[in-house]
Amino acid sequence: MTDAYSQLTTADGRPLKAALAAAQARARRRAFLLVAPLLLFVVVTFILPIGQMLQRSVYHDGFSNSAPALGEWFSSHPDGSDFDESAYAALASDLALMKKDKTAGEAGTRINYTVPGTRSLFTSSARGADKLEPPYKEALLALDAKWGEPVIWQAMREASSPWTSDFYLIATDRQRTADGGIERVPENERIYLWLFGKTFILSGVITFLCLILAFPIAHLLATLPMSKSNLLMILVLLPFWTSLLVRTTSWIVLLQGQGVVNNILVSLGVIGDDGRITMIYNQTGTIIVMTHILLPFMVLPLYSVMRTIKPSYARAARSLGATSWTTFRRIYLPQTLPGIGAGALLTFILAVGYYITPALVGGADGQLISNLIQFHMSKSNWSLAAALSAMLLAGVLVLYWLYDRLVGIDKLKLG
């Protein structure tokens, strides 16, 4: 049958398929030209930065660039080799090079990421590196006994190649042992995984609160007559038109120790003047303010799905003998699932990466992973920030994949 079709020709004998392709080529070219600017924009502002970020998380040439001799020594001496005179000679020549090029700080910073407190080792050693005499081992050990520590040599070996998994190790609270193995960092130094967990749990709580608050409002919006629901919709959207900073600082005004809420509670006698509730600059503050800010992202997808559910479904269920609760549970709720899924996914993804609000109202215990990413960026540890961001991205993609498996992306309705 397909053969018969492929042999079809136009009136003048051209194959039908070729004629069709030629006839549509012009329209296709024009369509592509129309989307080309957007495509270019997305590539430049989205795909390239993300690629850059992913690359930075596994690439750091701060040490490998300024220590060519050591790089050569490490590549010719496999893991487990003795650090003999030749190794120290390479180190001495690299330190001299660092002094000349003024790159000791950069190289030290790179090693410092994996072995904290080693940056000064490089800067101070490089200062007198050009005056070192052989045997270099004794000379360097005399300069600083730390040069004999296998952990530092292990770190230098790892850093001698610009491609590294070090930053992912750090981001998952792990470190290299002196013999090249991998272990978890001491318990009191584990922060990242814990913060990831906390970020996901807090985002989950915020998403849940948003869902609970948004569901009735969305239902009301979807069932009220148009004139009333429009007004309500404006109220829902109002926060969108207000600056995020203004909204966040308004919450500070409301929730702080001498704030409106506490003052009212004190004047009503619910709490004593000395028993003012701490609702801001902590986890509670983060949850309250972020729930408020993310609420519209839950309301809108829910509303758009609920608007399409005809009231006759509920009526049919009631007439068939279902109580109002059964009608809600078995007829209404299942039909809102695409909206719940879209709203929850949207809210959760936004919450997981939220930065300004926790930074402003989170205090010490209300900080999320993005605040730490920002912290590392401000300290110019781009690679660690990139590794943490990549992990966050991976987590969100896993969620997206799960959603696709459970609900189906094609059912996603964002409004």
Added chain:
Amino acid sequence: MQDDLPIHGETRVTTEARNDDFVVFDHVQKSYDGVSLVVKDLNLNIGKGEFLTMLGPSGSGKTTCLMMLAGFETATHGEIRLDGRNINLVPPHKRGIGMVFQNYALFPHMTVGENLAFPLEVRGMGKDEREAKIRRALDMVQMGAFANRRPAQLSGGQQQRIALARALVFDPALVLMDEPLGALDKQLREHMQFEIKHLHESLGITVVYVTHDQGEALTMSDRVAVFNDGKIQQLGPPSDLYERPDNSFVAQFIGENNKLPGTIEELSGDKALVRLGTGELIDATPVNVTAKGQKTLVSIRPERVEFKPEMMPAGAHMIDATVLEVIYMGDILRVRLRVAGSDDFVMKMRNTLGQTKLSPGQQIKVGWHPADARALDPM
């Protein structure tokens, strides 16, 4: 809660004989805004096993009445009784009334089988009994092979059948249908009319059917209640409504109708002589006119108009008419005439062998049997 119904050979066990007030609307009024009444003092008795149609234009209050009976709207005043019991305060899910909706309202996230299982599950019925009933209901509408499909995979007509099966699967004694065939094409609609009618007869259920399609009302119903302006204009069997409309609204709403305005010239018993605006005299049967000199609107069905003097009863008046147009419609010929100054008087002639040929411009005389012309209230 359910009555035992005779389905597929089961014996009917009824505790009472057929009663004529299975459903009763007793002085029911309904207002949505507290200013105007949508339903004005409705009194209606529906017998057990009856097929009653509420017919009317949109906004006439018929759907509101159905919704009050189903329990989705509350009556502002009056009482609705089902099988002798006041159901004003009974919530919809405890009324045990099956309902078919205009847009079918099949649950889109459930298969056909699950849709039908729903009313049985909420009644706590066991799995085996449920499946037997679902099978029976699906077979009843010839959809036995579709239990595992989703509603979206079915055509409009198939969805309609499933909606019907779902409303019947839990054996309700009363089934309400809210313009159930409105979304179907003409041919399918006519087919479904017969199927619904047959189901009604074979199951012995009471059906209250709402439609704005008078053809549907005439072909299906035992009785039709014609609604307009929140009131029942006429209640009766289809033939009564068509042949003996009580007022101008019913005459005009049901079937095609010629209207001749005039004044009562003579009134004696069941005969009336009406003088038309242009001076001619015609015969009519007085319906809601009571005195000489009263204004009236005479209504004559197009198929009852005659133009051959030999077909007219003795002494009957005939008036002048000019043929304006002859439309060939296959089974009939539709002739538009100018009668008494009006250009839209219609006469229908059977397309028989040897039928007189009329042509535009021809002068003829038309008349009718006095019983076929009804002198009604002027509109």
